[in-house]
Amino acid sequence: MALDIIHVDMDAFYAAVEQKDNPELQGKPVIIGGTGLGDRGVVSTASYAARQYGVHSAMPIKEARKLCPDAVFLPGRMERYQEISQCIFEIMSRFTPRIEKISIDEAFLDVKGCHRLFGPSRKIGKKIKTSIKQELDLVASIGLAPNKFLAKLASDLEKPDGFKVIREDEIAEILDPLPVDKIWGVGEKTEEILQNQGMRTIGDIKQFSEQELTSLLGQFGHQLYKLARGHDDRAVQVSEECKSISHETTFRRDLQDSEKIFSVLMALSDKVGRRLRKKSLCGKTVFIKIRYGDFTTLTRQTTSPQAFYDTKTIYEQGKKLIQNHGLLDKPVRLLGIGVSSLIARHHLQLSLFSDQDGAVAETVDKIKDQFGEKSIVRANQLIHKNSKQSEQKEDS
Numbered sequence: 001m002a003l004d005i006i007h008v009d010m011d012a013f014y015a016a017v018e019q020k021d022n023p024e025l026q027g028k029p030v031i032i033g034g035t036g037l038g039d040r041g042v043v044s045t046a047s048y049a050a051r052q053y054g055v056h057s058a059m060p061i062k063e064a065r066k067l068c069p070d071a072v073f074l075p076g077r078m079e080r081y082q083e084i085s086q087c088i089f090e091i092m093s094r095f096t097p098r099i100e101k102i103s104i105d106e107a108f109l110d111v112k113g114c115h116r117l118f119g120p121s122r123k124i125g126k127k128i129k130t131s132i133k134q135e136l137d138l139v140a141s142i143g144l145a146p147n148k149f150l151a152k153l154a155s156d157l158e159k160p161d162g163f164k165v166i167r168e169d170e171i172a173e174i175l176d177p178l179p180v181d182k183i184w185g186v187g188e189k190t191e192e193i194l195q196n197q198g199m200r201t202i203g204d205i206k207q208f209s210e211q212e213l214t215s216l217l218g219q220f221g222h223q224l225y226k227l228a229r230g231h232d233d234r235a236v237q238v239s240e241e242c243k244s245i246s247h248e249t250t251f252r253r254d255l256q257d258s259e260k261i262f263s264v265l266m267a268l269s270d271k272v273g274r275r276l277r278k279k280s281l282c283g284k285t286v287f288i289k290i291r292y293g294d295f296t297t298l299t300r301q302t303t304s305p306q307a308f309y310d311t312k313t314i315y316e317q318g319k320k321l322i323q324n325h326g327l328l329d330k331p332v333r334l335l336g337i338g339v340s341s342l343i344a345r346h347h348l349q350l351s352l353f354s355d356q357d358g359a360v361a362e363t364v365d366k367i368k369d370q371f372g373e374k375s376i377v378r379a380n381q382l383i384h385k386n387s388k389q390s391e392q393k394e395d396s
């Protein structure tokens, strides 16, 4: 079994974001939760300093205040956490498109097939951890294992600031002594049933047959039998929002004329923008793909702090990438552009971006929907006939 599943889980995420934005809170007990009005509500995140007082998530704020009266209590800023979350997912998406989002600060990555580009899984995991630290000044715990269950368990074992690998030959040694509630899916009720039968550790579960476990727990018994042995065949299910929208085209003859290339880039950007708008999505990352005559292929990307969905921004970011990286120094065979770090547009505050470009683009879309693709053409686009095929992609 290959070590191809990575579980990324941010440490005390909401509290850590508050500490990053306000360095005075660094190292202090910080408790996020409640409404900010009195003591109603529960703790959603406690910093590690607050956890030392026994505060944990889902605890009533009132109780947390008793345990740790000197803590800084904050109501939380969901929009800010979403924003940072997108940056974290953008970092992960540099290594693989196969990402399953579990929550705002947690995901599974399947890195099978990524090794030729990025090296062994361990190296990819380290790179994700250091990129998150360097770029966002936040700490992620990473678990690396042959499957989802073990990867999630691994990221938890050395938290905070963990990096834990569970190899196949270590499964029994690591799992057997752990309490049964370390198994994903074993809640209080199941734990009680298991304990009544004398099962306290994962090793204890292995003393029971599959039939005994199913007669105790129904369907879940089958799963528990496998999980106790570290077996889990659930695949990473790629989340919609981690995908990207892109278009690319292969030229009939290799091209080096920048004016022609940029006019094709505009046409491709327009297609990408139109699909974004149709799906009511916007994105923060623009990426460029270029393949040269000798088949070497490069991708470059840039992420903006604000999300966009208009053709002009996509094109301008793409053009800047090509120019800044000096990508037109030899003839180009294939050109592609795409947008990732996608979010639904209703998550955006409209006032956050100049809506002029978006509004113009939507009007043009409507005209094209009604009168056909070529009814309106941008002046600098003047349909470039050299493209022999155009491909639309949704999860490159």
Ligand SMILES: [Mg+2]
Pocket: 009, 010, 011, 012, 013, 105, 106
């Ligand atoms: Mg977390």
